[in-house]
Amino acid sequence: MYSRKKTSAFTEPSWTPTERLKQAVETAEAIVVGAGAGLSASSGLLYSGPRFETHFEDFIEKYHFPDMYTAGFYPYLTLEEYWAYWSRHIYWNRYDRPVGEAYRLLLEMVGRREYFVLTTNVDHCFQDTGFDEKRIFATQGDYGLWQCSLPCCQRTFKNEESVRRMVELQRNMRIPGELVPRCPVCGRPLTMHLRCDDRFVQDAAWYATQTRCMDFLSRHRTGRVVYLELGVGGNTPAIIKYPFWRLTLENPDAVYACINPEPWPLPEEIASRALWIGADIKKTLEEITDGGAE
Known part of the structure; x- marks a missing residue:
């Protein structure tokens, strides 16, 4: 003691x-x-190097991203590709890491x-x-939470089940369109619960x-x-x-x-x-x- x-x-x-x-x-x-x-x-939870190269090889090949931080801020053209990246980012940094x-x-x-x-x-x-x-x-914020992209309400939503399905079902750097998460209140797309601007919930x-x-x-x-x-x-x-x-x-x-x-x-x-x-x-x-x- x-x-x-x-x-x-x-x-x-x-x-x-x-x-x-x-x-x-x-x-x-x-x-x-x-x-x-x-x-x-x-603790070894690095955003570059072997972890990044192993789990995001396809994104690196297409966009030449140097690390997860850069990849997270990229303006993907579709929500299906955006969530293909972010579901993996969440999964490997929140749900499947030592x-x-x-x-x-x-x-x-x-x-x-x-x-x-x-x-x-x-x-x-x-x-x-x-x-x-x-x-x-x-x-x-928390990688395990989403919020309305507007936001229309001061609420957050747990994402583990949805993230696991996105990771499992994505193909060619895209998730199925029906898996794009939407706000249960207003129907707008959900987004990460991360403080990036004044829309943080x-x-x-x-x-x-x-x-x-x-x-x-x-x-x-x-x-x-x-x-x-x-x-x-x-x-x-x-x-x-x-x-x-x-x-x-x-x-x-x-x-x-x-x-x-x-x-x-x-x-x-x-x-x-x-x-x-x-x-x-x-x-x-x-x-x-x-x-x-x-």
């Missing part, structure tokens, strides 16, 4: 950043995890104490690893999770809190990075830690209580948890 005695995380100047983070975690009263795409990438080791190690690290997860990831890895669904706020479940997240942050504005940022890039720093900096600044007992191979300068105002670990996330979590051993 982790030690609960009150000690400073930064009293040993000779410690490495990983050792300092481990001490901060061991003495934390609460941990707020902020996770971006780098956490899934550390639970990443980095996620398992993270759960081992935080599972015994107060925690909350704020993530821009949409692949459902936190839930599938065993994190408490009521402690996860996925702000940007924030349904009742989204707002309920946001409320739980805000309540957790409010309850832990003081005390030994670790704001742990994992694999967050520069596309949406206002969702995780900047709020974590502000919350650390407001709480003199808080620690901010960023694990990311890509360097990011730390604000001077919190430099004495901030860490950047420029290493692989999974490797760092292995060091902190001693490989996940009990």
Whole structure:
């Protein structure tokens, strides 16, 4: 079990950043995890390379896509081709993919104490690893949900059964026309529940999770809190990075830690209580948890 005695995380100047983070975690009263795409990438869920080449060989041959991200934004001429691509994208990133080791190690690290997860990831890895669904706020959507393309209503729709049929029945990079998903309210085509513009649906479940997240942050504005940022890039720093900096600044007992191979300068105002670990996330979590051993 982790030690609960009150000690400073930064009293040993000779410690490495990983050792300092481990001490901060061991003495934390609460941990707020902020996770971006780098956490899934550390678990091998890459959008390019062998995974992409194996599952999308035909799309690569036709369009010369370099990765799934690019392919997802391509303006396909028909809905049948659009959903042939996206059904496979959803399937291989949401329904048929391993639970990443980095996620398992993270759960081992935080599972015994107060925690909350704020993530821009949409692949459902936190839930599938065993994190408490009521402690996860996925702000940007979920591959397992669709919404009206207008949208005509603030509702989302589960897609697993439909996606599996699309993957099974598609031929020549097209799904049968009758499988094109349509809104049960207005009949317009459905689309991915991903935040791309101001049409993103924030349904009742989204707002309920946001409320739980805000309540957790409010309850832990003081005390030994670790704001742990994992694999967050520069596309949406206002969702995780900047709020974590502000919350650390407001709480003199808080620690901010960023694990990311890509360097990011730390604000001077919190430099004495901030860490950047420029290493692989999974490797760092292995060091902190001693490989996940009990």
